[in-house]
Amino acid sequence: MVILTDVLGVLLDVHLLLVIVASAIYGLVLGAIPGLTALMATALLVPVVMFMEPVPAIAAIITSSAMAIFAGDIPGALMRMPGTPASAAYTDDAYSLTREGKAGLSLGAGLFSSVLGGLLSALVLTLAAPNLAELALQFSSVEYFWLAVLGLSCATFVGGSSLLKGVAALLFGLGLSTIGMDPVSGTPRFTFGVTNLLGGLGLIPLLIGVFAISELLRTVTLPPTDERRAQAAVGSVSAGMGRLMWRHRREVLRGSTLGTLVGALPGAGADIAAWISYAVTRRSQKGKDPNALDQKVERLVSAGAANNAALGGAYIPATVFGIPGDAITAIVISVMFLKGLNPGPTIFLNNPTAIYSIFAIFFVANLLMIPLGILCIRTFGLILKVPRAYLTPIILLFCIVGAFSVENTLFAVGIIAVVGLLGYFMEANDIPMAPAVLGLILGPVIEQTFMTSMLKSGGEVSVFFDRPLAIALAVVTLGSWALAGVLKLVDAAKARPVLT
Amino acid sequence: MKVQDVLVGLFFIAIGILMIEYAADLKPPRHLKFGPGFFPLIIGSGLILVGGIIALLGLRTLRTEPLWHRPEWSRTRQGWVRFCSIPAAIALYVLIVDAAGFLLTAILVMVLVLAVSGVPLRRGVPAGAVTAVVLTAIFASVLHVPLPWGPLQTISGWLLW
Numbered sequence A: 001m002v003i004l005t006d007v008l009g010v011l012l013d014v015h016l017l018l019v020i021v022a023s024a025i026y027g028l029v030l031g032a033i034p035g036l037t038a039l040m041a042t043a044l045l046v047p048v049v050m051f052m053e054p055v056p057a058i059a060a061i062i063t064s065s066a067m068a069i070f071a072g073d074i075p076g077a078l079m080r081m082p083g084t085p086a087s088a089a090y091t092d093d094a095y096s097l098t099r100e101g102k103a104g105l106s107l108g109a110g111l112f113s114s115v116l117g118g119l120l121s122a123l124v125l126t127l128a129a130p131n132l133a134e135l136a137l138q139f140s141s142v143e144y145f146w147l148a149v150l151g152l153s154c155a156t157f158v159g160g161s162s163l164l165k166g167v168a169a170l171l172f173g174l175g176l177s178t179i180g181m182d183p184v185s186g187t188p189r190f191t192f193g194v195t196n197l198l199g200g201l202g203l204i205p206l207l208i209g210v211f212a213i214s215e216l217l218r219t220v221t222l223p224p225t226d227e228r229r230a231q232a233a234v235g236s237v238s239a240g241m242g243r244l245m246w247r248h249r250r251e252v253l254r255g256s257t258l259g260t261l262v263g264a265l266p267g268a269g270a271d272i273a274a275w276i277s278y279a280v281t282r283r284s285q286k287g288k289d290p291n292a293l294d295q296k297v298e299r300l301v302s303a304g305a306a307n308n309a310a311l312g313g314a315y316i317p318a319t320v321f322g323i324p325g326d327a328i329t330a331i332v333i334s335v336m337f338l339k340g341l342n343p344g345p346t347i348f349l350n351n352p353t354a355i356y357s358i359f360a361i362f363f364v365a366n367l368l369m370i371p372l373g374i375l376c377i378r379t380f381g382l383i384l385k386v387p388r389a390y391l392t393p394i395i396l397l398f399c400i401v402g403a404f405s406v407e408n409t410l411f412a413v414g415i416i417a418v419v420g421l422l423g424y425f426m427e428a429n430d431i432p433m434a435p436a437v438l439g440l441i442l443g444p445v446i447e448q449t450f451m452t453s454m455l456k457s458g459g460e461v462s463v464f465f466d467r468p469l470a471i472a473l474a475v476v477t478l479g480s481w482a483l484a485g486v487l488k489l490v491d492a493a494k495a496r497p498v499l500t
Numbered sequence B: 001m002k003v004q005d006v007l008v009g010l011f012f013i014a015i016g017i018l019m020i021e022y023a024a025d026l027k028p029p030r031h032l033k034f035g036p037g038f039f040p041l042i043i044g045s046g047l048i049l050v051g052g053i054i055a056l057l058g059l060r061t062l063r064t065e066p067l068w069h070r071p072e073w074s075r076t077r078q079g080w081v082r083f084c085s086i087p088a089a090i091a092l093y094v095l096i097v098d099a100a101g102f103l104l105t106a107i108l109v110m111v112l113v114l115a116v117s118g119v120p121l122r123r124g125v126p127a128g129a130v131t132a133v134v135l136t137a138i139f140a141s142v143l144h145v146p147l148p149w150g151p152l153q154t155i156s157g158w159l160l161w
Helices: A002-011 A014-032 A038-049 A054-071 A073-079 A085-099 A103-136 A141-159 A163-177 A203-221 A241-247 A249-264 A270-284 A293-321 A327-338 A352-378 A380-384 A388-407 A410-428 A433-457 A461-465 A468-495 B005-024 B038-059 B077-116 B121-142 B150-159
Strands: none
Touching: A002 A014, A002 A352, A014 A038, A014 A054, A014 A073, A014 A352, A014 A380, A038 A054, A038 A203, A038 A327, A038 A388, A054 A073, A054 A103, A054 A293, A054 A327, A054 A352, A073 A085, A073 A103, A073 A380, A085 A103, A085 A270, A085 A293, A103 A241, A103 A249, A103 A293, A103 A352, A141 A163, A141 A293, A141 A433, A141 A461, A141 A468, A163 A433, A163 B005, A163 B038, A203 A327, A203 A388, A203 A410, A203 A433, A203 B077, A241 A249, A241 A293, A249 A270, A249 A293, A270 A293, A293 A327, A293 A352, A327 A433, A352 A380, A388 A410, A388 B077, A388 B121, A410 A433, A410 B077, A433 A461, A433 B038, A461 A468, B005 B038, B077 B121, B077 B150
């Protein structure tokens, strides 16, 4: 009860509310511009939130990313250009509704299913996280080691089309994480006498490089598109939505559940959640006309709920174990550490007001999505009038100043160019970025927990299988490897042509 | 630029060898079985193994696929200029910001990238000036990031509060 009062006190702070509204508008505008992703919006926000108090800093990230994921639906529905990859799964359905003169229905269904998905995942997060934290309090370095390895394994297995390239990307990220001082003995590694490398490669400049600069490199090389097309009359976005959501409650619930679960899986973000939910709903429509209005709406609400639910789901491993669920929560974890809000089970004991306020912000942000989302849909034409040519250098300057402001060195600015080029070439060669980024973040955790466990046991590897919790996590981890291998073999067998 | 998987595999093998080579010189502290070189050694070995498999699998398509595939944009000079404008703008910033200060450098970066996109100077310069002033106000004044002023040090008071 005391915590509830404290949380309400935090939420009613005018400064926090202003931050939430400002970051909501920021997220909606960036998400609505095709090519600018929720991840990019988050990476660009970091240099600004670095200077805020911990709760407003995390609130800004939660709000802007939730808004950006929804806003990606708007250009998808009106122009067949998904604003963010998370909206790509159902863009065709949403656009075909617009062409049938039902743009209001398409956008309204997307908006309200996003809100419901976000709220349901926030509820799961609030209820599940404290219970999981109690379990996590019993964890030693061995369990954390297995958990981090499990996180990396999942990230690799779901990360891209090629399992091998995913593993290579993961190892590459782990390799980059060893630059700087060794966490046990403090010996400099791979620094080559450069003092700027002693503290390791700064995480924020790396994230800005990987996600923002590489995206800019892709954007500037794209042929110019005609962004003035398909400005259809939208009509009412909210009329009849209560009834519509009730009629499709099963799909909304399915999308929210799948989204939360997929989001909680390390490495799988909102886009994968949306694709899975879309595929499951499509499969459930066997025997029905896939082009019928009701079927399109079913798929749309299911995937729309899933991508926003994934965001809340990703915060479960992030807050309870300090293991990021996706790239956005990887940034959140870094910001939490920088602001002294160390994620992990002890946060529920040491800083309950802050963590429950963060959970409560999920509810506020998702409810705020209704009025601001409708406003964004109405003003979408204005957002599109911002010429692409001007956006590129503005984002570039934000990236430069952002990298500099976090590290206060020009070395960090140079890093964003190198990493941006690297990210561009990796993506061009189907080498997934998510395992590399998670490897970079979880590398120090894995090394530290591994070395601590080995030192404690005097070099006995059996320490990793001594405790029941460790054995359970080891079985799950090794089982996930075996499952990934079997699935790969099955896929290969299916792809092989049948000789007669 | 997409390259053949054999080259991708060789890239990872090369990184793995470099890591192992470097890690071999990192000796464990006294009384410890494992030192700072242990983890890089495991990662380097993994990179060689995975890179080797990628390269071996790539051999199957070596004859049918080109060694590298040029993206569409790289076929024109304009495409290269656009692509290189981003790293070039960052390099320019790093090289001159201490001497020229943030305001002038930001305007220059903005004008350069806008010019590459075909925006004329008469529009690029005002757009650059407005962006630079707004960024200075946000980062230097509000967030207290120590952005360099260069020759404009004397007017820094106008934008700092």
